[in-house]
Amino acid sequence: MKALVKTEPGPGHVELIDVPEPRCGEHDVKIEIRYTGICGTDLHVLHDTFKNYPPVILGHEFSGVIAETGSSVSSVRIGDRVAVNPSTAVTCGHCDDCRQGYYMFCPIRRGMGHGVNGAFTKYAVVRDDQVHKLPDDVTLEEAALAEPLACAVQAVEELTDIHLGDTVLLSGPGPIGTLCLLLLVAKGCNVIVAGTTQDRLRLELAQQLGAALTIDVLQEDLQQVVQRETGGRGVDVAMECAGVEASAAACLQAVKRRGRYVQVGIYGKEIRIAFDTILYKQLIVAGTLAHSMQTWSRTLQLLRQRKLPLAHTITHTIPLSRWQEGFALCEKKQGLKVLLTYDE
Template identity: 75%
Template sequence: MKALVKTEPGPGHVELVDIPEPACRPDIGVKIEVKYTGICGTDLHVLHDTFKNYPPVTLGHEFSGVVVEVGSEVRRVKSGDRVAVNPSTAVVCGTCEYCLQGYYMFCPIRRGMGHGVNGAFTKYVAVREDQVYKLPDHVTLEEAALAEPLACAVQAIEELTDLHAGDVVLLSGPGPIGMLCLQLLAAKGCRVIVAGTSQDRLRLDMALRLGASLAVDVTAEDLQQIVLRETGGIGVDAAVECAGAGPSVLACLNAVKRLGRHIQVGIIGKEVTLPFDTILYKQLQVVGTLAHSQKTWVRVIKLLNQQKLPLTDTITHKLPLSRWQEAFDLCERKQGLKVFLSYDE
């Protein structure tokens, strides 16, 4: 079968190659035919070798599919079931204090699909039963492929912060995770100001359709003046930084009111210089959020079941795996939001 593989270390070295079909573990294994896999910023980082990876490795971790085979001890799913998958627990010890509490992201030996072990830009994947979540009949496979990025947004907005209806929130970075955060904030009744650059024009327009009160191009408008105008000179109650860029972090810290909150969602990936005393003088609450935890997935499945969020509105393109370069380029140029790849039949 074909797979999109990082073949060796260094920038580039990603190509479509033939690999063997994975074997289903005979006891607790689940083999899945992949239906949709979303391109994540992590995939772009692996392409450019700015995120730790272990080549040769198949990329892709945001996916849904249909079960085609199960091991003898599998009880929760069967062949034919449609499923979402938690890709982040592909390799964990299961016994450290973090694993035992459900905070697998901090397991010292953890490896996730798509960079640490083979991922889902291919036809079949094999995972453990505990990674798999059976879908209700009314949930589409497109919605299910958004489960993992939705989990990142849910932890940031619902689990690690205390935001309420009426709060004014600055969301900086209208990428896929930012737009899912926006949907959660809008559903809570927050007034959301979304900030991006001129490159984000399409995404800023989409933010207004998805519930943002204002969309600000920081390269053409004075964000701080707009924040002061919209908050009566006080500042926003909270800032959610999803861009992963130094200037964006600084803008968020400046925009938050005294005793406000800053939630860092975006990975910057390099050292940045910031006026750290701003946190002290404003007495800010600063929260970092890394992906998700076991309890997050329980909430995500509930959200998928309830279908209260317009998740599929974030999907702008669906392309065959053979056109992966075009799809990656759409993401690099910010000409799409969530771009899906599917196996060529």
């Protein structure tokens, strides 16, 4: 079968090559992959700005259909449609963090798509506890968004109090930022979405999905707009989703005294910011790393309730053989959520 593989360390070295079909163990399930989303992490692996262990198949945001089950598996059956938690591929299961459901902090953890083989291919084998059976009315396209939605759920719902009526600055209208927007709008927040001229299409989509205001920071003065919209007070919450130094600085400047700052984006390098701003404004600061067991339970409930217009965030579905086109769409911000499908 074909797979998109990071073949060796360093920037680049990503190729579509032939790999053996994986085998299903006693406690495993084999999934025929239907849709896999391109994530910012995949781009970081491509550029070697996120830790990876080549040779490794990229891709971790995926859904599919059970094609085979191990002899000890009873939780799912062949033909079941599933979403997958890719982040628990390797964990110890015994450390304090694992026992409390915070698997992201396990000292030996490796996730799919960078630490172990991922989903930009035809079949993936995972443990049966990683899969979640889907309700009939949840599409496989929507299910491929389960993992990034879980990232947004933790950022918006679980790390700091965000209330009905809060004014929130969301800087960075990429896929995770847009999923955060959906949740904030559902909570009844007044959301200002900031991006650059390159984000034009994404800002237009944010407006359609319920943003109160969108700002091109290269065309307007963000701080003047924030002051105008908040009566000079500043925003209640700033969510930095871009992973860009200037965005972090702008968010710290825009948030009110005793406000809240949530770091969602990954920088992949050291940055310089006016860190004393946190002290002088007495800010509550939270960093969010993916999700937890609790987050996945909440995310699956959201999928079942179907109250979020997730399908509107999917702008492209592209064959795996055209992966470079899909990656370019994401790099150039010409799409939002881009899904790849296996093609022979």
